[in-house]
Amino acid sequence: MSEPVTYSSEEKRPVLHELIDALPAEELELVERVLARLEMDRLWKEVQEGFARDWDEGKFERLDEIIGEVRTDLKKRSA
Numbered sequence: 001m002s003e004p005v006t007y008s009s010e011e012k013r014p015v016l017h018e019l020i021d022a023l024p025a026e027e028l029e030l031v032e033r034v035l036a037r038l039e040m041d042r043l044w045k046e047v048q049e050g051f052a053r054d055w056d057e058g059k060f061e062r063l064d065e066i067i068g069e070v071r072t073d074l075k076k077r078s079a
Helices: 009-022 025-056 063-078
Strands: none
Touching: none
């Protein structure tokens, strides 16, 4: 059994482009959806890390208080 071919990071991009270029048109939508999901997951991770940093830095210390004030205000307006 032969060893699978592995590529360096620099070599992967053109190889992947070639593979995508060789795909039948009907499979491109699936590739696009997979890439969109990967991008969404990457961006969500960045957002979560940003919120975690902000929380650690104390930027949300008054969050409960502010939410309470907004709820009280909304109740007054709806009455």
